[in-house]
Amino acid sequence: xxxxxxxxxxxxxxxxxxxxxxxxxxxxxxxxxxxxxxxxxxxxxxxxxxxxxxxxxxxxxxxxxxxxxxxxxxxxxxxxxxxxxxxxxxxxxxxxxxxxxxxxxxxxxxxxxxxxxxxxxxxxxxxxxxxxxxxxxxxxxxxxxxxxxxxxxxxxxxxxxxxxxxxxxxxxxxxxxxxxxxxxxxxxxxxxxxxxxxxxxxxxxxxxxxxxxxxxxxxxxxxxxxxxxxxxxxxxxxxxxxxxxxxxxxxxxxxxxxxxxxxxxxxxxxxxxxxxxxxxxxxxxxxxxxxxxxxxxxxxxxxxxxxxxxxxxxxxxxxxxxxxxxxxxxxxxxxxxxxxxxxxxxxxxxxxxxxxxxxxxxxxxxxxxxxxxxxxxxxxxxxxxxxxxxxxxxxxxxxxxxxxxxxxxxxxxxxxxxxxxxxxxxxxxxxxxxxxxxxxxxxxxxxx
Amino acid sequence: xxxxxxxxxxxxxxxxxxxxxxxxxxxxxxxxxxxxxxxxxxxxxxxxxxxxxxxxxxxxxxxxxxxxxxxxxxxxxxxxxxxxxxxxxxxxxxxxxxxxxxxxxxxxxxxxxxxxxxxxxxxxxxxxxxxxxxxxxxxxxxxxxxxxxxxxxxxxxxxxxxxxxxxxxxxxxxxxxxxxxxxxxxxxxxxxxxxxxxxxxxxxxxxxxxxxxxxxxxxxxxxxxxxxxxxxxxxxxxxxxxxxxxxxxxxxxxxxxxxxxxxxxxxxxxxxxxxxxxxxxxxxxxxxxxxxxxxxxxxxxxxxxxxxxxxxxxxxxxxxxxxxxxxxxxxxxxxxxxxxxxxxxxxxxxxxxxxxxxxxxxxxxxxxxxxxxxxxxxxxxxxxxxxxxxxxxxxxxxxxxxxxxxxxxxxxxxxxxxxxxxxxxxxxxxxxxxxxxxxxxxxxxxxx
Numbered sequence: 001x002x003x004x005x006x007x008x009x010x011x012x013x014x015x016x017x018x019x020x021x022x023x024x025x026x027x028x029x030x031x032x033x034x035x036x037x038x039x040x041x042x043x044x045x046x047x048x049x050x051x052x053x054x055x056x057x058x059x060x061x062x063x064x065x066x067x068x069x070x071x072x073x074x075x076x077x078x079x080x081x082x083x084x085x086x087x088x089x090x091x092x093x094x095x096x097x098x099x100x101x102x103x104x105x106x107x108x109x110x111x112x113x114x115x116x117x118x119x120x121x122x123x124x125x126x127x128x129x130x131x132x133x134x135x136x137x138x139x140x141x142x143x144x145x146x147x148x149x150x151x152x153x154x155x156x157x158x159x160x161x162x163x164x165x166x167x168x169x170x171x172x173x174x175x176x177x178x179x180x181x182x183x184x185x186x187x188x189x190x191x192x193x194x195x196x197x198x199x200x201x202x203x204x205x206x207x208x209x210x211x212x213x214x215x216x217x218x219x220x221x222x223x224x225x226x227x228x229x230x231x232x233x234x235x236x237x238x239x240x241x242x243x244x245x246x247x248x249x250x251x252x253x254x255x256x257x258x259x260x261x262x263x264x265x266x267x268x269x270x271x272x273x274x275x276x277x278x279x280x281x282x283x284x285x286x287x288x289x290x291x292x293x294x295x296x297x298x299x300x301x302x303x304x305x306x307x308x309x310x311x312x313x314x315x316x317x318x319x320x321x322x323x324x325x326x327x328x329x330x331x332x333x334x335x336x337x338x339x340x341x342x343x344x345x346x347x348x349x350x351x352x353x354x355x356x357x358x359x360x361x362x363x364x365x366x367x368x369x370x371x372x373x374x375x376x377x378x379x380x381x382x383x384x385x386x387x388x389x390x391x392x393x394x395x396x397x398x399x400x401x402x403x404x405x406x407x408x409x410x411x412x413x414x415x416x417x418x419x420x421x422x423x424x425x426x427x428x429x430x431x432x433x434x435x436x437x438x439x440x441x442x443x444x445x446x447x448x
Numbered sequence: 449x450x451x452x453x454x455x456x457x458x459x460x461x462x463x464x465x466x467x468x469x470x471x472x473x474x475x476x477x478x479x480x481x482x483x484x485x486x487x488x489x490x491x492x493x494x495x496x497x498x499x500x501x502x503x504x505x506x507x508x509x510x511x512x513x514x515x516x517x518x519x520x521x522x523x524x525x526x527x528x529x530x531x532x533x534x535x536x537x538x539x540x541x542x543x544x545x546x547x548x549x550x551x552x553x554x555x556x557x558x559x560x561x562x563x564x565x566x567x568x569x570x571x572x573x574x575x576x577x578x579x580x581x582x583x584x585x586x587x588x589x590x591x592x593x594x595x596x597x598x599x600x601x602x603x604x605x606x607x608x609x610x611x612x613x614x615x616x617x618x619x620x621x622x623x624x625x626x627x628x629x630x631x632x633x634x635x636x637x638x639x640x641x642x643x644x645x646x647x648x649x650x651x652x653x654x655x656x657x658x659x660x661x662x663x664x665x666x667x668x669x670x671x672x673x674x675x676x677x678x679x680x681x682x683x684x685x686x687x688x689x690x691x692x693x694x695x696x697x698x699x700x701x702x703x704x705x706x707x708x709x710x711x712x713x714x715x716x717x718x719x720x721x722x723x724x725x726x727x728x729x730x731x732x733x734x735x736x737x738x739x740x741x742x743x744x745x746x747x748x749x750x751x752x753x754x755x756x757x758x759x760x761x762x763x764x765x766x767x768x769x770x771x772x773x774x775x776x777x778x779x780x781x782x783x784x785x786x787x788x789x790x791x792x793x794x795x796x797x798x799x800x801x802x803x804x805x806x807x808x809x810x811x812x813x814x815x816x817x818x819x820x821x822x823x824x825x826x827x828x829x830x831x832x833x834x835x836x837x838x839x840x841x842x843x844x845x846x847x848x849x850x851x852x853x854x855x856x857x858x859x860x861x862x863x864x865x866x867x868x869x870x871x872x873x874x875x876x877x878x879x880x881x882x883x884x885x886x887x888x889x890x891x892x893x894x895x896x
Binding site: 005006007009030033035036039040041042043044047050065067068069070071072073074075076079091092094095096098099102104106113117120121122130132137139141143153154 | 487495515519522542568
């Protein structure tokens with residue numbers, strides 16, 4: 001993509017309303033633009049990040065055996081009256097009436113709707129277990145939306161719902177999602193720590209939040225330092241096998257959010273030099289709640305003994321749009337974003353230091369062709385802005401690699417490459433630079 | 449994908465509420481399920497079709513130089529008051545109030561929001577032309593939603609918006625979308641005919657609808673028969689060149705929807721044996737409306753002479769969810785859907801006639817591996833249903849190819865393949881069948 005044909009409305013000043021670094025950087029880089037309070041448009045750069053996050057989430061859901069569907073944003077209030085949540089849910093639920101004065105709502109979550117779908121589609125225990133998920137916009141009418149996409153009102157969420165015959169089988173479904181979440185966050189370049197958590201309005205008695213540590217986190221969390229280093233399950237994990245030994249590696253050490261924290265237990269179980277007390281950002285939340293929805297909504301299947309039995313359910317959420325902010329919180333410096341390759345809006349930025357010059361233009365065209373053929377996403381700064389501005393913009397938007405083509409080095413057939421994270425620069429012959437970059441990017445994509 | 453692990457709630461009976469064949473088949477095949485009047489959940493099979501259509505639309509938008517963004521579903525009423533459309537738009541607009549009693553709405557289209565984004569992001573004629581598009585759920589509160597996803601209330605639309613300095617340049621942008629639309633529909637297996645159309649609430653004086661002919665179409669259309677045969681521009685079309693000669697091939701012959709129809713002109717210009725009078729389904733609609741939004745919303749750029757000038761705009765819609773229904777209307781028979789390869793939920797269906805038998809299971813496992821390695825999407829019926837039921841389901845869901853593995857032919861190392869569209873069957877050695885199928889599917893993907 002050439003910047004001269006792109007839409008990249010970068011801001012020079014940090015907008016005053018943005019309190020945290022991810023919000024500041026997402027506005028400055030033109031990733032998003034506020035449409036109304038807590039509601040954002042995703043501009044081209046941000047849209048690319050969002051899509052890449054979504055795709056990683058999808059791949060790991062599919063790997064675990066979950067099946068993708070897509071439920072609508074607008075739901076009927078009657079459905080929520082069946083579960084009893086229509087009245088329970090407070091002002092966070094966006095309620096509305098259609099032209100026929102029917103009560104409707106903008107879904108904040110989908111337990112009711114998926115239970116209805118499953119109830120009407122499955123009759124026998126032979127069709128269990130199943131896990132259905134979707135990636136869809138949700139709305140929660142926060143009193144005071146803030147922190148950009150980190151606590152917006154309209155947000156993109158992946159929510160999965162598991163259906164099992166027995167509580168034991170449901171725990172196995174819970175464990176599958178547990179592993180899928182560990183892998184998802186690792187692929188996004190994040191170190192996530194599962195922590196025992198409260199269940200809130202979703203219900204149930206077993207729940208974990210997946211937390212990443214960041215100074216700007218919304219809540220206080222406590223955990224054993226070893227958890228940060230525990231190796232994430234590989235891509236070859238057998239999701240049909242018993243995953244509980246694997247889960248135990250992540251749940252036997254102490255880890256809890258503020259609301260579940262037990263100071264006495266923390267001090268007893270965790271050696272002083274291993275005690276982490278830090279701020280955390282919630283990026284995922286999983287729940288097992290048994291028959292909380294299947295009972296009132298009459299979602300039953302015929303068991304092996306011929307008797308009808310209410311299905312055991314769990315639900316599993318990932319804040320997809322929030323993750324764009326969370327990744328920036330975890331990966332930036334004073335100059336801007338530092339995108340991990342798997343979610344970078346472009347994998348490299350090409351800077352032509354003398355756009356309009358026959359030699360540099362020709363070399364850049366050759367590079368574009370090489371990158372395109374190698375399947376590398378690149379952004380080419382072919383504008384006539386001065387060099388300082390180009391460098392600053394590239395650092396700000398934080399593509400993992402920069403390729404700098406100037407008339408001077410080009411006389412020797414050389415170009416410069418820079419790794420954004422380390423700032424390391426190298427001057428290399430053109431073809432050598434290409435093969436080094438392609439190799440580095442390809443291997444970074446496959447992380448985890 | 450194995451059916452024993454999939455969610456495919458096929459219905460035996462045709463639901464009474466469904467009046468047209470696409471609605472009937474989408475319900476019977478378990479592609480969608482109604483959530484409320486005119487609002488649907490996309491179940492796994494339907495979701496796959498929707499995603500494939502979306503991806504073709506996206507690829508052709510990108511090819512034409514349009515840039516993808518994503519605007520939110522909920523918009524502020526104030527924005528629509530700037531253009532004057534908040535009061536103009538009738539009861540089709542879903543209006544609501546948030547918890548702070550602010551007037552909001554569920555976007556039926558996005559001219560206002562994109563104009564605001566563009567106005568705040570671009571200052572100079574040097575940044576023109578641009579075309580920004582998104583693929584997002586819209587809501588239009590139809591009085592009487594019907595025909596399933598063909599006239600739903602919540603629907604997925606691709607809407608693009610072009611920005612140019614002059615009306616001439618804007619016509620070039622209009623032509624780019626015109627070509628992109630011709631290519632998009634052709635890739636979806638549809639013969640679309642551009643027809644002069646009214647502009648309605650969008651405004652402007654230049655507009656075309658893209659119509660496909662189908663007996664169940666919602667409106668009467670008239671055109672020259674040659675238009676159905678006109679060759680669609682190739683993938684190598686240069687979108688920077690003057691496209692008007694190309695467009696002329698599609699606009700010089702008579703074609704009009706009912707509202708624009710001129711019977712006298714039709715009879716004068718079109719020979720009797722070339723007069724098509726038929727029912728049509730609108731799948732796309734493009735508009736050029738100049739400064740209708742940029743004027744009231746003050747979206748101006750600095751021109752080459754230093755003066756500020758309101759940008760010339762157009763907008764371009766494709767009904768992505770509606771297309772799933774339209775494709776079925778255009779491609780089905782008494783037994784069910786007949787999916788073109790590029791949008792088929794799976795490219796082939798594998799039927800094991802004796803699931804549980806060591807030989808057929810082994811052959812099917814081998815086939816699955818071959819198809820997976822070749823990158824073919826397959827659905828494997830590994831259930832213990834009887835053969836007749838399996839055949840009927842495969843015909844109903846209409847995957848382009850079926851592969852049938854039974855113990856009898858397998859004794860000779862042979863399997864059967866069936867092409868859904870023609871019903872043609874062949875018995876072939878296993879490896880020969882695989883290479884024939886892989887070749888046929890790969891070439892069908894690349895259509896247009």
